[in-house]
Structure formats: structure tokens, C-alpha cells
Amino acid sequence: MSTEFRHDRGLAKRVSKIHGVNPVFLIEKISRERILDSFYWKRDCFGLNTATLLDRAVALQHIGGYDELQRPTPFICLGLKMLQLQPAPEIITYLLHQRDFKYLTCLAAFYIRLTLDSAGVYRTLEPLYADYRKIRYKKGSTMVLSHIDEFIDELLTSERSCDMILPRMVGRLYLEDQELLEPRKSEIDSDLESDESESGSD
Amino acid sequence: MEPNPDQKVTVNSYGRTSWNKEAYAQEALSRRKPAIEADSEAKAEVNAGTVTSHQLMQLREQVLEQVNLINTTTIISNQIAASNSKRGKGVGFYCDVCDLTFKDDYQFITHLNHPAHLKNVGFDEDVESQKEVSLQEVKDRLAMLKRNLALKREADGKEFDLSDRIKKRREFDLKEEEKRRVRRRAVKLRKRAETASADSDIAQMMGFGGFLSTKT
Numbered sequence: 001m002s003t004e005f006r007h008d009r010g011l012a013k014r015v016s017k018i019h020g021v022n023p024v025f026l027i028e029k030i031s032r033e034r035i036l037d038s039f040y041w042k043r044d045c046f047g048l049n050t051a052t053l054l055d056r057a058v059a060l061q062h063i064g065g066y067d068e069l070q071r072p073t074p075f076i077c078l079g080l081k082m083l084q085l086q087p088a089p090e091i092i093t094y095l096l097h098q099r100d101f102k103y104l105t106c107l108a109a110f111y112i113r114l115t116l117d118s119a120g121v122y123r124t125l126e127p128l129y130a131d132y133r134k135i136r137y138k139k140g141s142t143m144v145l146s147h148i149d150e151f152i153d154e155l156l157t158s159e160r161s162c163d164m165i166l167p168r169m170v171g172r173l174y175l176e177d178q179e180l181l182e183p184r185k186s187e188i189d190s191d192l193e194s195d196e197s198e199s200g201s202d
Numbered sequence: 203m204e205p206n207p208d209q210k211v212t213v214n215s216y217g218r219t220s221w222n223k224e225a226y227a228q229e230a231l232s233r234r235k236p237a238i239e240a241d242s243e244a245k246a247e248v249n250a251g252t253v254t255s256h257q258l259m260q261l262r263e264q265v266l267e268q269v270n271l272i273n274t275t276t277i278i279s280n281q282i283a284a285s286n287s288k289r290g291k292g293v294g295f296y297c298d299v300c301d302l303t304f305k306d307d308y309q310f311i312t313h314l315n316h317p318a319h320l321k322n323v324g325f326d327e328d329v330e331s332q333k334e335v336s337l338q339e340v341k342d343r344l345a346m347l348k349r350n351l352a353l354k355r356e357a358d359g360k361e362f363d364l365s366d367r368i369k370k371r372r373e374f375d376l377k378e379e380e381k382r383r384v385r386r387r388a389v390k391l392r393k394r395a396e397t398a399s400a401d402s403d404i405a406q407m408m409g410f411g412g413f414l415s416t417k418t
Contacts, residue, residue: 042311050335051343
């Protein structure tokens with residue numbers, strides 16, 4: 001424990017461990033250091049609680065990891081803040097499903113991907129495949145137009161997102177074999193069925 | 203001769219002076235006591251963790267006004283000397299709680315987050331971070347933020363209107379196109395002038411400046 005204190009800043013206090021470690025360790029060290037040294041973190045993320053964190057999250061303009069000068073974006077700064085605060089699960093679910101602020105939805109999805117177990121991640125995030133709202137995604141020096149469902153797909157299928165290594169996930173098929181998950185029902189199934197029924201009636 | 207306990211200075215029969223040390227010590231202690239008491243009272247007042255997180259953030263906002271002034275020009279009294287020391291009020295970002303001056307905003311904000319500063323303000327992080335936020339509070343907060351956003355939009359008179367946006371964009375594009383056209387024309391003219399002058403220079407050097415007769 002003493003070595004942790006000597007080498008790691010910004011550890012979360014009075015929170016339960018996630019994946020067997022202090023929650024802030026889910027963000028790799030180099031990213032954490034950059035975030036802790038960034039101006040946005042020092043100025044705007046100081047002394048926040050779960051309620052006041054929303055003020056900042058609502059003001060988000062884009063998602064992404066680092067900008068061209070390797071400065072962390074506000075998005076991942078708030079991600080680290082959430083890991084430190086560890087809001088209750090029902091709060092996270094509420095933030096994920098509110099429809100007023102799309103970047104807040106992204107932030108909650110990112111947090112869920114980092115903290116929940118594989119089955120939980122699939123179960124919570126897959127319904128968001130039906131969310132087609134546009135988002136700005138900062139990749140280095142360029143800003144890319146993306147959509148929430150694309151971001152969710154990135155979270156569920158790739159190892160990296162927002163310049164960060166995500167915790168490893170168990171494959172979906174394996175979880176289905178273990179009967180921890182139902183087979184996925186695609187969002188376009190209902191569309192296809194309705195198309196078929198229409199063509200059948202013709 | 204025994205020294206009189208009431209007298210602080212006594213002179214014996216040979217003219218030698220002696221001082222009553224106990225009396226002096228007592229006097230000094232009585233003089234110091236009120237100061238010590240006042241000091242400890244002030245410390246207790248500050249260190250009790252009386253400042254809540256809300257108050258701290260308000261205070262912080264006030265202090266950060268200085269940082270918002272960045273890239274502006276302010277006239278300061280010339281009595282403030284430029285100095286290398288952080289202590290005291292100087293040119294830069296000033297923290298009046300700790301009486302320190304910083305040369306850049308990054309250092310200043312780092313100081314504002316520092317445990318030493320927080321202790322001076324009277325903020326106890328441990329007390330504050332134990333407060334739980336409930337789901338209802340989160341809902342209320344989001345509702346408030348949504349209301350504020352709507353109000354702000356109304357105040358700006360900017361109700362989102364797609365056709366208006368498209369019209370503005372078209373105007374902007376036309377303006378840009380016009381600018382580009384002007385620039386292109388200017389470049390073309392300059393190039394033409396350059397080539398013309400270069401031709402005449404070479405021609406003169408070669409001895410056929412023009413088609414006029416060279417005989418006089």
C-alpha cells in the first residue's frame with residue numbers, strides 16, 4: 001500500500017475496488033499522469049461531486065482521447081473523475097438513458113465499459129446500438145463526425161477507445177454458451193420482419 | 203538583604219543592582235497570553251473544517267476571475283515592485299489567503315488545489331468527500347441544467363432554426379468564394395506584370411529594347 005502512495009497520484013478514496021484494483025488504475029498510468037497535470041483537470045475538475053460533475057459533462061463539446069499536443073480532452077478527464085467518485089449504479093444507468101445530453105450518454109457508456117463485467121457491458125450497452133445521434137469525435141488534430149452507435153460499437157468490439165486500452169472482454173459467443181447472455185437481437189430485425197410482411201401482403 | 207518580591211529592581215547597600223527574574227517572567231507571560239489565546243482561537247476557527255465544499259467553490263470562482271483576465275491589459279500601481287519572491291503581493295496572480303503571488307496561471311491553480319492552501323482556507327476534504335449524492339439530486343441537477351440551457355437560448359434569441367442556418371451558411375460560402383476570386387485575380391495580375399517586366403529586361407540586355415528604330 002505504501003508503494004502505491006509513493007508512486008501514484010490521484011487515487012480514489014473510500015470506494016470499492018473494481019476488477020480487483022483501485023478504480024483509477026483502469027486508466028493506464030501515462031494517461032492518468034497526463035490528465036492529472038492537465039489544466040482542465042486542475043481548474044475545472046477540482047472539488048467536484050457527482051452532482052456538480054454534471055455541470056461539466058453537459059458542457060462537453062466532443063469525445064476523444066488526446067488532441068494533437070497530447071493534451072487530454074475534457075471527456076477523459078471527466079472519465080477519470082467519475083472513476084474517483086464512483087457514482088451509484090442507478091445514477092450511471094440514469095445518465096446513460098437520459099435523452100437531453102448526448103455527450104453525457106457517451107461518458108456514462110465509457111464508464112460502464114471500464115467498470116462492469118463483460119456480460120454486464122453487453123447487456124447495458126447493446127440497447128444503445130439504436131441511438132443514432134451525431135457526436136464529434138476528436139482524433140488527434142482532426143474532428144470526425146460520428147454517431148453514438150458507432151462509439152458503442154467501438155467500445156464493444158475494439159481494444160482501444162479514446163486513446164485508452166480498455167479492460168479485456170470475454171467474447172459474446174462464449175458468454176452465450178455459458179448461458180450468461182441471451183443471443184443478441186439485432187435492432188434491424190424488426191425492420192426486416194416488417195418489410196417481409198409488407199412484401200408478403202403485396 | 204532579601205530582594206523584595208514586589209520590586210523588580212533592587213539596589214543593595216554596596217550599590218549593586220539585582221533584577222527579580224520571576225517577576226519579569228510573570229510580567230512577560232501575562233503580556234503574551236492574550237496574543238497566544240487569540241492566535242489559537244483564530245487557528246481553531248479556520249481549521250475546524252467549517253468551509254463547505256460549496257463555499258470553497260464559490261470562493262474559488264472569485265479567485266479564478268484573475269485567471270479569466272488572461273490576455274488582457276491591466277494597469278497596476280507602480281509601488282508594487284517586481285520581485286523574484288512569491289511572498290507578498292506582487293505582479294501576477296495573488297492568493298490573499300496565503301499571501302503569495304504566482305507568475306503564471308498554471309502555478310496559481312496548482313497552489314489553489316494544494317493541501318496547504320486548503321488548510322489555510324479551512325476546508326477539510328475528508329469531511330466533504332464523505333457526502334453521498336442521491337439519484338434524486340442528480341435528476342434535479344440535470345433538470346436545472348436543461349432549464350438553464352433553454353433560458354440561455356431564449357435570452358440569446360437563438361431558437362435553433364435549420365433553414366436559417368442553411369441560409370447563413372450559403373451567404374458565408376458566397377462571401378468566401380468572392381474573397382478567393384479577388385485573391386486569384388490579384389495573383390494573376392501580379393504574375394502578368396512580372397513576366398512582362400522580365401521580358402523587357404532581357405530584351406534590353408540583348409540590345410533590342412523595342413521595335414522602334416535605334417538610329418537617331
